[in-house]
Amino acid sequence: MNEIQSNLDTIKGQLSENCTLVAVSKTKPSSAILEAYEAGQRHFGENKVQELTIKAEELPKDIQWHMIGHLQRNKVKYLAPFVHLIHGVDSLKLLKEINKQGEKVNRVIQCLLQVHIAEEETKFGFDEKELIELIGNDEFNSMKYVQINGLMGMATFTEDTDQVRREFKSLKNLFEQFKNSDHAHLQMKTLSMGMSGDYLIALEEGSNMVRIGSSIFGERNY
Numbered sequence: 092m093n094e095i096q097s098n099l100d101t102i103k104g105q106l107s108e109n110c111t112l113v114a115v116s117k118t119k120p121s122s123a124i125l126e127a128y129e130a131g132q133r134h135f136g137e138n139k140v141q142e143l144t145i146k147a148e149e150l151p152k153d154i155q156w157h158m159i160g161h162l163q164r165n166k167v168k169y170l171a172p173f174v175h176l177i178h179g180v181d182s183l184k185l186l187k188e189i190n191k192q193g194e195k196v197n198r199v200i201q202c203l204l205q206v207h208i209a210e211e212e213t214k215f216g217f218d219e220k221e222l223i224e225l226i227g228n229d230e231f232n233s234m235k236y237v238q239i240n241g242l243m244g245m246a247t248f249t250e251d252t253d254q255v256r257r258e259f260k261s262l263k264n265l266f267e268q269f270k271n272s273d274h275a276h277l278q279m280k281t282l283s284m285g286m287s288g289d290y291l292i293a294l295e296e297g298s299n300m301v302r303i304g305s306s307i308f309g310e311r312n313y
């Protein structure tokens with residue numbers, strides 16, 4: 092068994108049945124993705140539109156592609172025909188564009204709303220107040236080609252595991268809070284949190300989708 096396959100086995104052994112593993116393949120060659128594919132992995136995540144579309148073109152068609160990075164509006168059109176899930180939705184403007192491009196290809200596009208949970212300032216995402224505003228927004232509520240399936244968040248990059256846990260807890264709380272809202276195209280099913288450095292904490296705090304790159308494919312050289 093090769094290294095990628097044994098890494099996958101180890102991680103899968105730590106995940107419960109209802110947790111989806113997104114293998115984050117950014118910067119890695121298609122040959123590495125194929126190795127994971129041959130071990131049964133079907134969900135892959137990329138953070139650059141061009142890299143994602145090139146890989147999707149040359150790799151097996153039953154791969155489910157996740158866009159996990161910050162998405163620029165002018166690039167939505169390249170993903171709309173095939174993307175499985177967009178994790179990083181962080182504005183109404185972006186949602187409008189996704190809705191528009193979904194309509195063009197007659198596809199309801201699955202999205203997660205990115206929530207700003209890190210105490211550090213640099214990360215993208217909604218805060219609680221902005222989420223509440225969005226959910227009450229008429230324009231949002233009339234979008235027919237967008238389906239919100241849950242929330243995504245990134246914890247602060249820190250050794251302080253108490254802080255990381257606190258941040259994941261706050262995301263889980265929001266997830267539970269919005270579960271009870273009765274919007275047709277807002278369903279709280281997917282809670283995407285946890286990366287190589289913090290997924291074990293994320294799992295303990297209720298994550299059901301982890302995005303793992305370097306622990307599967309090795310360190311990235313940019």
Ligand SMILES: *Cc1c(COP(=O)(O)O)cnc(C)c1O
Binds near residue numbers: 115117138159302306
């Ligand atoms: C790169 C990336 C990951 C995976 O990071 P690793 O630390 O390699 O597991 C997860 N989520 C997002 C949004 C990323 O950009």
